[in-house]
Amino acid sequence: MKTKRFGVSMDDRLLGKLDSIVKQKGYPNRSEAIRDLIRSALVEEEWNDAAEEVIGVLVIVFDHHRRELSSRLLSREHDRPGDIMATLHLHLDHTNCLEAKIIRGKAREVRRIADELIAMKGVKFGRLIPATAGKNLR
Ligand code: NI
Structure with a gap:
């Protein structure tokens, strides 16, 4: 699958929160942390979908x-x-x-x-x- 890059804007405070997640959980970088957060949201969606x-x-x-x-x-x-x-x-x-x-x-x-x-x-x-x-x- 092709990997695409995109820019994300967020305020300092939110970015600081992201960076502490990255540090706490030992992510190699922000991208991997963001991917996991998205996957976690997708799994949550599955549980909200009666047909899934x-x-x-x-x-x-x-x-x-x-x-x-x-x-x-x-x-x-x-x-x-x-x-x-x-x-x-x-x-x-x-x-x-x-x-x-x-x-x-x-x-x-x-x-x-x-x-x-x-x-x-x-x-x-x-x-x-x-x-x-x-x-x-x-
Ligand atoms: Ni037993």
Whole structure:
């Protein structure tokens, strides 16, 4: 793909903010930082578009002694194979497990699945990380 250069005007203060992002996050230059900011806005747009297919990563921490919870989580995945594509399971300690689940689908559906799992009794922590299937990113 052809790379084009363009000029951007902004006031000193905003440019200063950009430069501190560049420094803080270790970007090699302003251009790479600006590209990432644009990509991040594009991913956000995907999640606002009902028709767009997205990928999210749901992180949950739960008590595995709640037997019914582990089996409910599992049957949820067997009932609708495909929307939860993969699960990474970590035994944190005697009681707690952490799972990272990769969920693919329309944004609304991915959010619904994440909410459903987070709301289950025994799930102590849950957060959905909105990622992307990547087709709008270069
Ligand atoms: Ni475990």
